Amino acid sequence: MRGFLASSVGVTCAAALALPMALSAPAQAGPGLQAATTEPAVQGSTQSLPLVPLDGVRAFGSAAPEQGLSRRDVRSFSLVGVIWDDPGAELHGRVQVRTRATGTTDWSPWQDVETHNHEHAADPDTAERDSGRVRGSTAPLWVGDSDGVEVRVQAEVDQRAPLPGGRPLPRGLRLELVDPGAEPPSGNTPADAGRTGVLSADLDASTVETTTASAENAALAPLGATEIPALSQSETEREALALNQGEPMGKPYIGERPKIITRRGWGANESLRERGFVYTKKVKAAFVHHSASGNNYRCSQASSVIRSIYRYHVVSSGWRDVGYNFLVDKCGNIYEGRAGGVAKAVKGAHTLGFNANSMGIAVLGSFGKAKPSAAALTAIARLTAWKLGLFGANPKGKTYLTSGGGNLYRKGKNVRLNVISGHRDGFATECPGRALYGKLGSARKDAARYQGR
Known part of the structure; x- marks a missing residue:
């Protein structure tokens, strides 16, 4: 080990910090x-x-x-x-x-x-x-x-x-x-699409209520249309918004809800996290990350990887919950991240300075050199087409977020960002890796297409 010259390791993309927790620090080893x-x-x-x-x-x-x-x-x-x-x-x-x-x-x-x-x-x-x-x-x-x-x-x-x-x-x-512990007893692996713990586009609200870990998902309508600003606006309000954005008047652009493996589906131990939920006003942007946890996992192990990251974020790092709002594996399976409701504006802990009014999506893996799979990119596009659409956001567009403070933008600065951005757009970091970051343009176009734009 000695004599080995270590260069400064680049900043990576694990999630940002969250709220105070009722958890003790790690016990001292004997x-x-x-x-x-x-x-x-x-x-x-x-x-x-x-x-x-x-x-x-x-x-x-x-x-x-x-x-x-x-x-x-x-x-x-x-x-x-x-x-x-x-x-x-x-x-x-x-x-x-x-x-x-x-x-x-x-x-x-x-x-x-x-x-x-x-x-x-x-x-x-x-x-x-x-x-x-x-x-x-x-x-x-x-x-x-x-x-x-x-x-x-x-x-x-x-x-x-x-x-x-x-x-x-x-x-x-x-x-x-x-x-990470054993798999959930009902066998909720990615191959079990349609079983307990999977939110599918064809599930109604009553079915969702019995299959989710968090009661906050219970009111989710077939397209997640409850308490969503873009759908609750009056026709006059929507027309005014459309004119302001230079878009033709019509129904809201919302992609079909993709299948989402819930916290119950991947086996989250809900006793670890802080009990309450924290929300922001809306979801104006999505920040794409990589987990930086390596690519040596099988898709059948993805739930175990997520349970491990969850435990590391909460027990080891002291965060209130897993930092990301959603996670995606190399096979394109989408997982519910931070608790509070997949259709709601849950405040995550993923992008320092820009956790408010945004969501964080982490692709499991490291993509500095390795290319992300086509299935993972499709999942990003489908997820953002749906979730951003619920809040009236155009995946190919720009938006403004107010910085909470960081190494790129001072606190209080109004920053113009892509609606689908990489972590590095909000903070000086390598995340989500050069290979994944280079694919975000295609994800924006595909997400807009899934919205019907």
Whole structure:
């Protein structure tokens, strides 16, 4: 590990911070670093292990520029990440892990864990940002069923730093090992379209009420037409809006609702998240993200990946719920993200400075170089055609959002954005990856076509 020159890792796209939670911080591991945090009587578990200085730098203690854990046996897990105490502190350096597949002697090569830091947070000067329970964190990495782990973190080399070899690393570094738990008992996998936990365009409200995890989806009409501004306006109001936007008068442009696997469908443990819901006035824009969790998953594992990300966001990072409003897998399956109702303007935690009046869609995977699947792009287009249409938004159009503060736009600035934007349009980040970002133009055109424009 020593002698290895770590460059600054690019900002990635995990979700932004959310509201205060009634959750405790990870418990401290006991002697020998063998203890772990596990919430009793819930699906899945989290092991939290403190990192220690590596050989040769132990004299620096928690300020050591190289920290990690040697190869060790642990309980079964499938997703890893590293957290630290201060969500405002940046991790300038490189995080690498290798894991052992459960029941084998096979160790993976070293894998990079993408870092993201304080810029992924709720808008400044809000209760969401100032909860006191949130922690800094890397992106989560899906590694599959494993029972052995080794990790190393090295500070970025900086000749100006007071410590030899690099800048100081954040205090309180811990390795989080997440077990997603078993699949829901009713077999709600993506292949089970039409079973419990799937919102389909041909389901009526009474059916939806019995198949969703959240009662907030119970009133969802066949096209999600309840309490939607674009559908509740009078004819005169709609005509005035159409004239103002330079569009012909007619029925609202709303794409057909796609099939959406609900939280119950992917097995969300609702006892983990904060109980209340937070809404904004409307959905004027959609921000597309990648989860930065890697591409080594099968579509049959997508629910497990999402349960792991959910647990990592809530238990490890201290957020109130999973950050994204929706998630999409490589096979084009769409999943309900943050609770509160798929047709409603639920405030997510996905794009620092622009969480209000927007929604966040995360494609499972990493797309800096890997191309997103055609099925995932189609899902983005169909989902945005429906959800943006409910609020009268044109996927090919522009809109204005007021910045809550970030590294591109000061707080209070009125910013003109594409109605379908990438995370990098609202914040200086690599997200959603160059390969996915380059496809958003096609997604805009397809979404508009699905709306009938």
